[in-house]
Amino acid sequence: MPIELTKLNDSHTDQAALTKPHLMATSPLSCFSARPRPRSPGTAVWLLPAAVLLLLLNRWSHMASYPSVSPRGSGSVQVGRAELYSKMARDLDERGAAFLKGGETSQSLTLSDLFDTADDGAVVPRLKAADPPVRANVLYMDPKFAAVISKAVKDVFLPYFDQAIWFQNTSMYHFSMFHASHHLEPIVATEDEIEAEVEAVKGVTKNLCPLKIVLDRVVLTSTGVLLGLWQVESGTDPAEIRSRLREALPRAPQKQLYDPVLLHTSFARILGHPRLPKEQSASSFDNVKFFHELVAQINEKICGFQATISELWYVEEYDVLALALNGKMKVRRLHLGCNRQGI
Known part of the structure; x- marks a missing residue:
């Protein structure tokens, strides 16, 4: 599924903070168990303009089919989610900053397949028609x-x-849940079949409860994607949502793009080398440590941040990575109805 991005905005930070470890020089630990005081956007004094989104398939998308999972019970889903996140947090240490070498993405696409550079140096997305269109179900923030x-x-x-x-x-901002058709296993559908899928998904959303989620940690992957990894405090768990969508969409690809317990969204995509601090020489520059310190600063700011998710979108992407690259798409916005008699 897509990659998520936006336009640039002027802002600044204390560069001296990066000349010494800010929080830690290793991957951040979960702050979920610390139960920080809930942060709410109602207390924020900023609002940022909307721009363009980038959600990149990452290497932990276990191309796996989804069994029927009930997260209410042993807590194994949450444990599995924490283990998955710990693995993802180690990726930068294990593989290094591969994105600085211009390697392929996890979709076997190079950055030059996804972006062009404008005359002023700004990065702009490349749009290519998707044939057939991708049909995705995503939770919306x-x-x-x-x-x-x-x-x-x-x-x-x-x-x-x-x-x-x-x-x-x-x-x-969105969280990919389940594909009725994706680029690795296209499932062609007529207009009538698509409308039938939408109605089936509507039936699912009526029985899904809004999710109260908390940001477990932020990580930077070896492919340059800055990811937010989330835990679920209440509501219908993503594992159960995917299981119900599987039942409602029997024609969907058996191999899906994400681990059943994963709840993530992309915050940014790094496309080039950083500007070095003035006192730092390129030969002695430790990229991995530098990126860990940046990520540690973000975790200090927003780890433990809470949000409520109350919509699921059924999206037809007419361009490749349309959600990611601001391409052509058709969106059906569905409210999570939480009909508890159906749960």
Whole structure:
């Protein structure tokens, strides 16, 4: 599924903070268990303009079919989610900053397949018609929550990357759940079949409860994607949502794009080298440590941030990575109805 990005915005941070470890030089631990005081966008004094989104398939998308899972019970789903996140947090240490070498993405696409560079140096997305269109079901985050996250990310990263970074569109933060058709296993559908899928998904959403989620941690992957990894405090768990969508969409690809317990969204995509601190020489520069310190600053700002998710979108992407690259798409917005008699 997509990649998520936005336009650049002026912001600044204390560059001296990166000359010494800010929080830690290793991958951040979960702050979920610490139960921080809930942060709410209602207390924030900023709002950021919407821009364009980037959600990149990451290497932990276990191309796996989804069994029927009930997260209410042993807690194994939450444990599995925590283990998955710990693995994802180690990726940068294990693989290094591969994105600085211009390697392929996890979709076997190079950055040059996804972006062009304008005359002023700004990165602009390349759009290509998707044949057939991708049909995706995603949970949607309200921009009032996304704006707080985007502000923190831009404050920390923008001073060091200028136009070599693409931020997620604050009006399009989303969590990929389940594909009725994707680029690896296209399932062609007529207009009538698509409408039948939409009605089936509507039936599912009537029995889904809104999710209260908390940001477990922020990580940077070896492919340059800054990810927010979330835990669920209440509501219908993503594992159960995917299981119900599987039952409602029997024609969907058996191999899906994400681990059943994963709940993530992309905050930004790094597309080039950072500007080095003035006192730092390129030969002695430790990229991994530098990125860990930036990520540690973001975690200090927003780890433990809470949000409520009350919509699921059925999206037809007419362009490749349309959700990611601001391409052509058709969106059906469905409210999570929480009919408890059906749960």
